[in-house]
Amino acid sequence: EIVMTQSPATLSVSPGERATLSCRASQSVSSNLAWYQQKPGQPPRLLIYGASTRATGVPARFSGSGSGTEFTLTISSLQSEDFAVYYCQQYKNWPPNTFGQGTKLEIK
């Protein structure tokens, strides 16, 4: 089983600033890595797939990078609607399909 580890667990950032979230896989997943955003009471929303491709309708301030075992989600200038929980997911080698434990992005 591929274990996905996200850091930090909580990130406090001011609106307008940049946020950088990390995700590490226990073994290579190539570029088969997705990022999801989840707001309270809502289902997850796909943001990034293929490690760096934005899903339909996702603003350009969201960008993904990395390959192999180290990945980053960057939000260039935080808007109020970006404060949420973010999950990474590997879909290279499954079952089981695995998610990281999440990073809560909160307002500083």
Place this chain on the structure above:
Amino acid sequence: EVQLVESGGGFVQPEGSLRLSCEASGFTFSDYEMNWVRQAPGKGLEWLSYISSIGSTIYYADSVKGRFTVSRDNAKNSMSLQMNSLRAEDTAVYYCAKGGRSTQLQPFDYWGQGTLVTVSS
């Protein structure tokens, strides 16, 4: 517009059973793999089950193997999750999620709103 609507959640006693459904629209359901994912209160996402487009391949997480059974009816654009021998730790919001088209190398691009299952005596 892709829509996934889960139903069937509710309150059940330990060792009880429940059947969840996921109704799909806005895409050719029979072409796509589908999944169930759950989220316990205040916790992260846990993948539970996968079913291929024609139902010929099925996978389960170890946590539900032998207790949960996934199925689909492509004629009715629907997927089901039969949950037996429920435990308190199965309490969660259950989501259906759309997978790839004849490939597992795809993320889950659409999710339903979820249905809450509460297991308690």
